[in-house]
Amino acid sequence: MPADPTPHGGTPSDPTASPGAPRAFRHGDTPQRLAQVALRDVPWEIGVPKPDPAIVVDDVARTFGGLTAVSVDHLEIQRGGITGLIGPNGAGKTTLFNLLTGFDQPNTGSWSFNGRPLGKLAPHEVARLGVVRTFQLTKALSRLTVLQNMLLGAQGQRGEGFFRALIPGIWRGQEKENTEKAMDLLRRFKLDAKKDDFAGTLSGGQRKLLEMARALMSDPQVVMLDEPMAGVNPALTQSLLGHVKDLREQGMTVIFVEHDMDVVRDISDWVVVMAAGRIIAEGPPESISQNQAVVDAYLGAHHDAPLTVEEEDEVLREAEREIAREQNLEEGEVLSSDAPPERTDR
Amino acid sequence: MGELLDALAIALKAALGFQAIFFALLAIGINVQFGYTGLLNFGQIAFAMLGGFGIAVSVTQWGLPFWVGVLIGVLAAVVLALLLGLPTLRLRADYLAIATIATAEGLRLLFRSVSATSVTGGTRGLAAFNGDFYALSPWPTEGRYSILGTSWSGAQLFVAVVGWLLVVLASLLVWALMRSPWGRVVKSVREDEDAVRALGKNVYVYKMQALVLGGVMGALGGMIYAVGTGSAIPDQYQNANTFLAYAALILGGAARVLGPVVGAMLLYFIVQFADTGLRTLISKGAIPEGLLSATDVAQIRFVLVGLGLMLLLVFRPQGIFGDRREVMLDAR
Numbered sequence: 289m290p291a292d293p294t295p296h297g298g299t300p301s302d303p304t305a306s307p308g309a310p311r312a313f314r315h316g317d318t319p320q321r322l323a324q325v326a327l328r329d330v331p332w333e334i335g336v337p338k339p340d341p342a343i344v345v346d347d348v349a350r351t352f353g354g355l356t357a358v359s360v361d362h363l364e365i366q367r368g369g370i371t372g373l374i375g376p377n378g379a380g381k382t383t384l385f386n387l388l389t390g391f392d393q394p395n396t397g398s399w400s401f402n403g404r405p406l407g408k409l410a411p412h413e414v415a416r417l418g419v420v421r422t423f424q425l426t427k428a429l430s431r432l433t434v435l436q437n438m439l440l441g442a443q444g445q446r447g448e449g450f451f452r453a454l455i456p457g458i459w460r461g462q463e464k465e466n467t468e469k470a471m472d473l474l475r476r477f478k479l480d481a482k483k484d485d486f487a488g489t490l491s492g493g494q495r496k497l498l499e500m501a502r503a504l505m506s507d508p509q510v511v512m513l514d515e516p517m518a519g520v521n522p523a524l525t526q527s528l529l530g531h532v533k534d535l536r537e538q539g540m541t542v543i544f545v546e547h548d549m550d551v552v553r554d555i556s557d558w559v560v561v562m563a564a565g566r567i568i569a570e571g572p573p574e575s576i577s578q579n580q581a582v583v584d585a586y587l588g589a590h591h592d593a594p595l596t597v598e599e600e601d602e603v604l605r606e607a608e609r610e611i612a613r614e615q616n617l618e619e620g621e622v623l624s625s626d627a628p629p630e631r632t633d634r
Numbered sequence: 635m636g637e638l639l640d641a642l643a644i645a646l647k648a649a650l651g652f653q654a655i656f657f658a659l660l661a662i663g664i665n666v667q668f669g670y671t672g673l674l675n676f677g678q679i680a681f682a683m684l685g686g687f688g689i690a691v692s693v694t695q696w697g698l699p700f701w702v703g704v705l706i707g708v709l710a711a712v713v714l715a716l717l718l719g720l721p722t723l724r725l726r727a728d729y730l731a732i733a734t735i736a737t738a739e740g741l742r743l744l745f746r747s748v749s750a751t752s753v754t755g756g757t758r759g760l761a762a763f764n765g766d767f768y769a770l771s772p773w774p775t776e777g778r779y780s781i782l783g784t785s786w787s788g789a790q791l792f793v794a795v796v797g798w799l800l801v802v803l804a805s806l807l808v809w810a811l812m813r814s815p816w817g818r819v820v821k822s823v824r825e826d827e828d829a830v831r832a833l834g835k836n837v838y839v840y841k842m843q844a845l846v847l848g849g850v851m852g853a854l855g856g857m858i859y860a861v862g863t864g865s866a867i868p869d870q871y872q873n874a875n876t877f878l879a880y881a882a883l884i885l886g887g888a889a890r891v892l893g894p895v896v897g898a899m900l901l902y903f904i905v906q907f908a909d910t911g912l913r914t915l916i917s918k919g920a921i922p923e924g925l926l927s928a929t930d931v932a933q934i935r936f937v938l939v940g941l942g943l944m945l946l947l948v949f950r951p952q953g954i955f956g957d958r959r960e961v962m963l964d965a966r
Contacts, residue, residue, distance in 0.1 A: 389832065415834035427829035429822045430963045440822050441833050445815045448835070450843050453816035454807075463815065488963035499829075506834060 323369025323536070323557040324572075332571030332579075335362035342367035342510055342541045343388065343419075348397030350383055350565075357383040358394070359565045365510075370532065370542040372556035372573070374549070376586055379562040381545045382424055385514055389421045390414040401510065416443065418509035422516065424545070428495040430488025434479055437487050437498055438470035439463070441505025470505060477501045477531065493524040500531060511535055513544040517551055529555055549577075561585065637918070639783070641910035647784040648906035649899040652862030655797035656682070657901060659855030660879035661886070661894030662804045663848035668880075669888035670812060671844035672824030673723075674731035677738030678879055681849040682856025683871035684710040687745065689857055690866035691753060693763035700766030704857060711853035715846040723841045730845075738873045746868035759867030767861055768792065790862075797858045801895055804851050809891045820844055821889070881943055887953030889960075896954060904942060908935035 326339045341364035350358040358380040365371050373381050386392035388399060390411040398407050401419055409417075429437050445466070446452055447459025474480040477497045482490065487498060496516060503511060516532065517525050533555055535542050546552050552559060553573045561569040561576060563585035569576060576582055648654065660678050667673040688707020692698040698706070718737060722729040745754045754760065768775045768789055775788040786794070811817050819840055822830045827837050860866045878901065879894075886897025912931045915921045926934065946953070952961040 391828065391831070410836070411828075411831035412834045412836050415832055420834075421832050423828070423832070427826045427832075429825035429829060431825055431960050432818070432821060436818055436821075439815070440818055440830070440835075443834055447815035448819055450811075450816055453814035454810050456810075456814070459815055486960065486963055489959075502833070 323366050327366055327369065327558055327572065332569075332575045334567050334570055336364070336570065338364040338366040340367045341365060343399065343401050343543075345388070345399040346397060348384075348387060348394045348399055350380075350387055350392065350394045356565045358387060360384065360397075360567055363560065363567060363570075365541060365543060366558060367541050368536065368539055369557035370536050370544070370555050372552040372559045373543060373545045373562065374547070374552055374559060374576075375562035375568075378564075379585075380565040381562055382514055383565075384562070385421060385512055385543075385545065388414075389419060389512060415506065418507070419512065420503040420506050420508040420510070421512040422496075422499045422503055422514055424514040424518065426492065426495040426499050428487040428490060428498055430486060432487055433484050434474065434487055434490070434498060435467070435470060435483040437502050438474060438505055439466050441502040442466040442469070443506045466505075473501045473504055478527070493520040493528075496520055496528065497524070497531075500528070504535075508540060510541045510543065513542065515545050515547070517546060517548055525551070552576075637914045638911070641907055641914055643783040644910045645903045645907035646782060647786070649903035650794055650798075651790065651902070652793045652797055652858050654899050654902040655794065655801060656855045656859040656862070657875075657879050657882050658801050658895045658898035659797075659804060659858065660852050660875065661883040661898050662801070662808060663851030663855070664876075664879055664883050665848075665888060665890075665894045666808060666844050666851065667848035669883065669890075669893070670817065670824060671820045671841060672727065673841060673845055673848075674727050675734045675845065675848060676731050676876060677718075677734030677736075677873065678848070678852045678876045679856075679871050679873050680734070680738040680741045681711045681714060681852030682859065682875070683738075683741060683745065683868070684714055685853030685856030686860030686866045686871070687754060687760070687856075688853070689860055690755075690760040690763045693766070694760045695753060700763070703763070707853050707857055708850055711849045712846050715849035716842070719842045719845045723838055723845070735873065738876065742868050742871055742873070754868065755866075757867070757869065759865055759870075761865040763866070764861045764864060767796075793858065793862045797862075800854055800858065804854070805891050805895060812891065816840075881939065884953055885943065885946060887956035890953070890955040893953055893955045900954070901939065904939055905935050908938045 330336055330338060343363075343365040345360050345363040347362075348358060348360045349356065373384070375381055383392065387394050388406070390406070390409050390413065393408070398405055400406055401414075401417060404417065406414055406417075406419075415421075429440070432440070445459065446462055447456075452458045471480060471483070474483055477500070479494065479497060479501065482494070487495065490498060496519075500511075500513065500516065513532070516528055520528060529551065532542060532544065536557075556573045559569075559571065559573050559576045560567055561579070561582050563581075568581040568585055569579045571579070660682060663681070664675060664678055667675045685707040688710050689700065689703035692703030692706045693700055714737070718730065718733050722733050744750060746757045748756060750756065771788060771792040773779075773788050773791070775792060777788045779786050779788065779791055781791075812821075819830065819835050820843075822835075823837055823840055830837050830840075856871070859870070863870065879898070882897035882901045883894045884897070885900055886893035886895065909931055912921070912926065912934060913928055916923070916926060916928050916931070950956075950958075952958045
C-alpha cells in the first residue's frame with residue numbers, strides 16, 4: 289500500500305482493512321449481485337427494457353443553441369444495480385444527470401422514477417422523492433463543520449421551518465437521532481475524527497467521501513454520483529469503490545459517471561455509453577470494450593472525420609514517397625526494413 | 635486632559651445613542667441576509683425609510699395611532715422584500731444587489747418628489763408623530779439626566795432604552811434561529827445553493843425568509859431613527875447609510891450574533907471621538923489651522939473610519955468577533 293499523500297488526520301491509509309466497519313464491503317464477502325443476475329438475459333441493445341426499472345427515460349432532448357447536448361430515445365435503469373455511465377468528454381453525461389435531477393429542464397421528453405413522472409420538478413422535489421446526486425466539482429459546504437454538513441442531508445427535519453426553529457423542544461430529539469446517524473456514517477467513511485473541522489479544510493478525496501456520506505443521510509433510493517473518483521488518490525479510490533458497492537448491498541440503485549475503465553469494469557452491473565448526446569451502446573461491462581460503436585466513439589473520431597485540404601496533401605505526398613521507395617527497392621537498394629504499412633483505406 | 639475625557643464621554647454617548655441603534659439594527663438585518671445567507675442587499679436603507687415613513691405617514695397624514703403605524707411600517711418592509719425577492723432570488727446573487735441599490739435610490743427620490751408631497755411631505759418630510767411613543771415613557775421626557783458624565787434628555791434616554799431593547803430582542807432572535815436547523819440550511823445556502831437543492835431543501839423559500847427578516851429589522855432601525863430625530867425626511871435616508879451599516883458589520887464580524895451590534899457601537903464611537911477630539915485639538919491650537927480647519931472635521935472623521943477599516947481588513951479580516959480560520963477558508 290503506497291503512502292497516502294493527502295493529510296488524513298486519524299484516518300488509516302488502508303481503508304479496506306478495517307475490522308471495525310461491519311457493513312463495509314470486503315473482498316471475501318459474497319455479494320448479492322441480484323441486479324447482475326437479473327440482467328444476465330437482457331440483450332445488449334440500446335434502449336432495451338429491463339426486468340425491474342427504477343428510472344425510465346423517454347425521448348429526452350436538450351439543446352444549447354445549435355448544440356444537441358442530450359438526445360436519449362429510451363433508457364431504463366435497473367433497480368438495485370450499479371449502472372455506469374461512460375463516454376468521451378462532452379458526451380452529455382453530466383447534462384443527463386442535471387436533467388434527471390431537475391437541475392436542468394429538457395426541451396422535450398419525459399422521465400419517471402418508480403413510475404412517477406419527474407418532469408417539471410424542482411431539484412429539491414426530486415431529492416425528496418429519494419433521488420440524490422453528487423457533483424463533478426465537489427460541493428462541500430466549506431464554512432460548516434463536517435458534522436453540520438452531514439446533518440444538512442437529513443430529510444423531514446422539523447427544525448427547518450422558520451417558526452418551529454424558534455422552539456428547540458420541537459427539534460432537539462430529532463437532531464439527536466440525526467447526529468447519531470451522521471456519526472455512524474462518518475465512522476463508516478473514516479471521517480469521524482474530523483467531525484468538528486470545517487469542511488473547507490478537508491482534502492479533495494475526503495470531500496468526495498463527505499459528499500457521498502451526506503447524500504446517504506437522506507436515505508435515498510437512487511444515488512447518482514458524478515465522477516466520484518475524479519482527483520482521488522488510488523488508496524482512497526479503493527475505499528470509495530467499497531462504499532459504492534456497499535450502496536448496492538443495501539438495495540440502493542446507483543448511477544455513476546466515470547472515466548476510469550478499470551473502475552467501471554470492477555463495479556458496474558450494466559454500462560451505458562454515451563457519445564455526442566446519444567446512447568451508442570449498453571450492456572454488461574464485458575460487452576463494452578468489444579463494441580465497435582464504443583471503440584469508434586473513443587478512438588475512431590479522427591478516423592471517420594473528413595480530411596482537410598492540408599491532410600489530403602500530406603496523404604498524397606506520403607503515397608508518392610512510398611511509390612518512390614518501392615521503386616528504389618525494385619532497383620535492389622535495400623534502404624530500410626520498417627517500411628510503412630500499406631494504407632488499405634485509400 | 636479634561637477635554638479628552640469630555641470627548642470620550644461624548645463619543646460614549648454617541649455609541650449608546652439612537653444613531654448607533656439605527657446602524658445596529660440595519661447591520662443585524664444585513665447580517666441575516668449577507669452574513670448568514672449570502673444575499674447582497676445593497677438597499678437596506680429603503681427598508682429603514684419604509685419603517686420611518688410607515689409611522690410618520692400613518693400618524694400625521696392618516697390620523698392612525700402610533701402602534702398601527704409601526705405595524706404598517708413592518709408590513710411595508712415585508713412587501714418590499716417580497717417584491718424584490720420574487721423576481722431576483724431565483725437568479726444569481728448579483729441581481730438582488732442591483733435591484734436593491736436601484737430601489738433604495740428610486741424610493742428616496744420618489745418620496746422627496748413634488749408629486750408625493752401630499753403624502754410624504756416632499757423634501758421637508760414629516761414631523762410630530764412620536765407623541766404616543768413618548769407618552770409611554772416611565773420618566774418625564776423633559777427632564778435631564780446625567781449618566782457617565784454625559785447629559786441625556788428624558789426623551790433621548792427613552793428612545794435609547796427602547797432601541798437597545800429592540801437590539802437585544804433582534805439579537806436573541808438571530809441567535810435562536812442560527813443555532814437551529816433553519817440556521818444550518820441558511821448558512822449552507824451561503825456556501826453552495828446547488829448542494830442544498832440536491833439535498834431536498836427549497837432554497838428559494840429560505841432566501842426569501844432571510845430577505846424578509848433582514849428587511850423587517852432594517853425597518854425597525856428606521857423607526858428608531860425617525861422617532862429619535864422626531865422627523866422623517868427622505869434625504870435622511872441616503873443609501874450611504876447602507877454601506878456604513880456594512881462597515882459596522884465587517885468591523886464587528888459577519889455571521890456572528892453580536893458582530894453587528896458591537897460594530898455599530900464602535901463605528902459611532904470612532905466617528906464621534908474623531909469629531910470631538912479633532913475639534914478640541916484644533917481649538918487648542920495643537921493642530922495648526924493651516925493643516926486642518928474645523929470645517930474639515932466632518933469629512934476627515936470618515937476618512938479615519940476608512941483607514942481603520944483598511945487596517946482591520948489587513949490585520950484582522952474576520953472582524954472583532956469573527957473566526958480567522960473561517961474567513962481564511964474563503965481563499966478557495
